[in-house]
Amino acid sequence: MLLIYSNQESWDSLSADQRDGMSRAHASLSAELAESGQLVSAAGLADPITTTTVQVRDGVRTTTDGPFAEAKEHLAGYYLVECDDLDQAIAYAARMPDAEYVAVEVRPVMVDAGLEM
Amino acid sequence: MSGPAEIEHLLRELAPQVLGALVRHYGHFDLCEDAVQEALLAAALQWPEEGVPESARGWLIRVASRRLMDQLRSETARRKREESAANLAGPDELVAAGPDVDKPDESDDTLTLLFLCCHPSLSPASQIALTLRAVGGLTTAQIAHAFLVPEATMAQRISRAKRSIKNAGSSFEMPPEEERDERLGAVLHVLYLIFNEGYTASSGAELQRAELTTEAIRLVRAVQRLLPDDGEVAGLLALMLLTDARRAARTGADGSLVPLADQDRSLWNTEAIVEGEAMVTDALSRTRLGPYQIQAAIAAIHATAAKAEDTDWPQIVVLYRVLERVSDNPMVRLNQAVAVAMASGPKEGLTLLESLESDGRVSAHHRLNAVRAHLLEMAGDTEAAKADYLLAARRTTSTPEQRYLQERASRL
Numbered sequence: 001m002l003l004i005y006s007n008q009e010s011w012d013s014l015s016a017d018q019r020d021g022m023s024r025a026h027a028s029l030s031a032e033l034a035e036s037g038q039l040v041s042a043a044g045l046a047d048p049i050t051t052t053t054v055q056v057r058d059g060v061r062t063t064t065d066g067p068f069a070e071a072k073e074h075l076a077g078y079y080l081v082e083c084d085d086l087d088q089a090i091a092y093a094a095r096m097p098d099a100e101y102v103a104v105e106v107r108p109v110m111v112d113a114g115l116e117m
Numbered sequence: 118m119s120g121p122a123e124i125e126h127l128l129r130e131l132a133p134q135v136l137g138a139l140v141r142h143y144g145h146f147d148l149c150e151d152a153v154q155e156a157l158l159a160a161a162l163q164w165p166e167e168g169v170p171e172s173a174r175g176w177l178i179r180v181a182s183r184r185l186m187d188q189l190r191s192e193t194a195r196r197k198r199e200e201s202a203a204n205l206a207g208p209d210e211l212v213a214a215g216p217d218v219d220k221p222d223e224s225d226d227t228l229t230l231l232f233l234c235c236h237p238s239l240s241p242a243s244q245i246a247l248t249l250r251a252v253g254g255l256t257t258a259q260i261a262h263a264f265l266v267p268e269a270t271m272a273q274r275i276s277r278a279k280r281s282i283k284n285a286g287s288s289f290e291m292p293p294e295e296e297r298d299e300r301l302g303a304v305l306h307v308l309y310l311i312f313n314e315g316y317t318a319s320s321g322a323e324l325q326r327a328e329l330t331t332e333a334i335r336l337v338r339a340v341q342r343l344l345p346d347d348g349e350v351a352g353l354l355a356l357m358l359l360t361d362a363r364r365a366a367r368t369g370a371d372g373s374l375v376p377l378a379d380q381d382r383s384l385w386n387t388e389a390i391v392e393g394e395a396m397v398t399d400a401l402s403r404t405r406l407g408p409y410q411i412q413a414a415i416a417a418i419h420a421t422a423a424k425a426e427d428t429d430w431p432q433i434v435v436l437y438r439v440l441e442r443v444s445d446n447p448m449v450r451l452n453q454a455v456a457v458a459m460a461s462g463p464k465e466g467l468t469l470l471e472s473l474e475s476d477g478r479v480s481a482h483h484r485l486n487a488v489r490a491h492l493l494e495m496a497g498d499t500e501a502a503k504a505d506y507l508l509a510a511r512r513t514t515s516t517p518e519q520r521y522l523q524e525r526a527s528r529l
Contacts, residue, residue, distance in 0.1 A: 038270075
């Protein structure tokens with residue numbers, strides 16, 4: 001899973017051209033990953049102000065507006081990609097245009113299978 | 118009359134032969150593959166109703182050739198190709214040649230097809246997908262299901278693989294002698310990966326994964342029939358049989374992992390063990406030694422011990438030493454450390470592990486922590502063992518393994 005982190009400041013500082021360039025880079029990377037059959041899914045997430053955080057405590061549900069973690073950085077989008085190994089995943093993360101301005105995290109997905117150890 | 122299960126079995130047997138015959142005559146691997154899939158589908162629908170035709174193989178070749186011709190005709194841009202294909206051989210000519218003419222090539226076709234699907238220009242994931250579809254006769258949906266990816270993703274992977282083969286100039290012939298060993302190595306590796314995908318103990322997706330082990334065993338059996346004198350083919354088949362023999366004992370009723378030492382050995386498949394052991398013993402005595410044979414020999418020692426305590430660990434240590442010499446893989450040393458600890462005590466096993474701590478390939482791998490935790494527990498160092506179990510649990514990406522490791526830690 002490639003997780004794209006962003007913050008409002010760095011997004012605001014981008015010119016219209018830079019934003020266009022990012023969209024184009026994402027579109028071509030998605031197309032390439034889809035073509036190779038490695039792309040499982042990808043999406044950009046709506047602005048963090050649209051977040052609702054849900055918590056249940058002692059059976060009582062509370063909802064609050066805004067993200068769980070109080071940080072400048074927020075999850076802006078993700079790619080779920082089938083990779084041969086970590087190096088390949090890192091190479092794709094490095095090709096995300098966001099890596100130039102903010103950061104992309106690479107994290108494996110848990111699976112339902114295991115060795116008998 | 119044949120039931121749907123027998124028909125499916127028959128179709129799986131015939132699929133690579135039909136595809137092989139078509140590709141040999143017409144070229145166009147990608148188009149032939151689509152045409153054969155359509156013919157298989159037609160057979161799966163018609164045969165249960167109308168009965169299996171006398172020459173099932175000829176029927177499939179005829180239908181697939183017709184579909185191929187339709188495809189070639191329907192695209193005007195491909196007219197030139199149609200002409201050249203029609204000049205090569207018409208569908209009737211192909212079938213009229215009769216089973217006798219085609220027969221000597223049947224087995225070769227299957228093997229050539231397997232070599233083609235494991236083409237070095239493809240990634241392992243694509244080699245697996247294409248092998249399962251073209252040689253195994255599985256549908257795209259079945260393959261996608263088994264690999265837990267959306268069908269569209271798998272369809273793209275397969276069509277991409279077909280295009281790569283086309284671009285690589287896919288001549289349908291056996292690779293030259295000097296290349297053959299290397300290509301056979303790739304074929305065996307792909308079959309090994311297919312097996313592992315199905316074997317890796319699974320809670321949620323048990324059924325479709327078992328289908329993959331069955332398919333891998335069926336395919337490697339087919340290769341073994343074609344190359345009975347190759348020791349590594351026999352070794353791989355023996356390894357699969359001996360490993361798969363433990364399937365029923367490997368997971369508990371709740372889907373949890375059962376370690377080898379705690380497995381109920383009465384659940385092991387004796388028939389598979391007898392066959393696998395005989396096969397590896399025979400291969401070791403008359404063919405060139407290789408890593409699959411050695412791993413099969415190790416599996417045979419485990420499989421033939423009546424109780425876990427009866428395991429011949431010193432013998433396993435020797436085999437791991439030999440295996441380490443022929444394959445540069447840190448996982449071998451990791452397993453060797455366990456065997457050494459069982460044969461001569463945890464201290465010696467732990468010493469062997471030290472050499473792996475600076476090996477970037479495994480230094481951050483959860484298996485290193487898990488093995489060390491196990492040996493530390495054997496040595497009575499509870500605190501250190503607990504820390505390693507918990508670190509291993511955090512590092513694994515397998516849910517059942519995580520549950521198992523956390524449970525080991527909490528027992529200490």
